[in-house]
Amino acid sequence: MGKRPGPVGFGFFAFVKLNIFRTKFSYMFSKASQYAIKAIIYIWTQSLQDSKAGAKEIGAAIDAPEAFTAKILQQLSRAKLIGSVKGPNGGFYADESHANKTLKDVVRAVDGDSLFSGCSLGLNKCSEKNPCPLHFEIVAIRQKLDHMLTNKSIKHLAVEVIKGETNIKRILQS
Template sequence: MFSKTCEYALRALIYIAQQSKNEGRVGIKDISKSINSPEHFIAKILQDLSRKGFVQSAKGPNGGFYMDQKNRDVSIADIVKEIDGDKLFTGCGLGLEQCSETHPCPLHDQFKSIRQNLRIMLETSKIQAFVDDLDLSVTYLKN
């Protein structure tokens, strides 16, 4: 459903939010190991997300990535749109460019409601809620 870049970004942001909730910072090696992602790939993703304001970074011996409360209140939908665009929320289920209300594909009506439900779910899902679930051991980030 999400691109690999988006999957890694979501897992990394959730992990960083959890680790930095008490003013901590986390390095690329720890992030990569903790979410099962290639170190170089996640470094590139986080560099981009840092430039876009989704996560902060600090250099030096006590450096690393961290998130403030404002970032923990970001919706999953905002992150998905930034990385994968809004095709998940607007695109055709069969990938047709001309699919529309007046020119629907065979899946149009059924997929439209799925897209709407998915959009609502991701817009109402905040990073902080996932951190809370991890802290309660209700969910996990690593296989």
């Protein structure tokens, strides 16, 4: 006789947990948040060099569709994470009034609080008193995520890009 399979639910929850970790750390942000993060860092890199950037330029720089980029920039501007000036010498910019903004502010402006709250399995009544099978693991992940997203300002991240310590462009393999 062969080995007996483990409990019915174990394999499923191990799979779900593995995929949540893969999702949280490989693709933890929505596409909109990914573009927003790259866009706002790009805007900061331009602003630190006394330049504004238009939606078309930003979209090209972050490899995003222009219309989608424009929508994201509008959300970031409404949330007062960046500024904008209309006209021939206009564009998007960041200044000292935006200096303390963090990635958490960006993700919230674009996607709301869904990444930071609610049940990861979509249950309505998941809580400390009535937890889903993943509740406590997700709480720990969210605490680490919160720390990571609030640890450095966007301006600081842009300075790292300017210095060549990090990059916001996809690295293409040869």
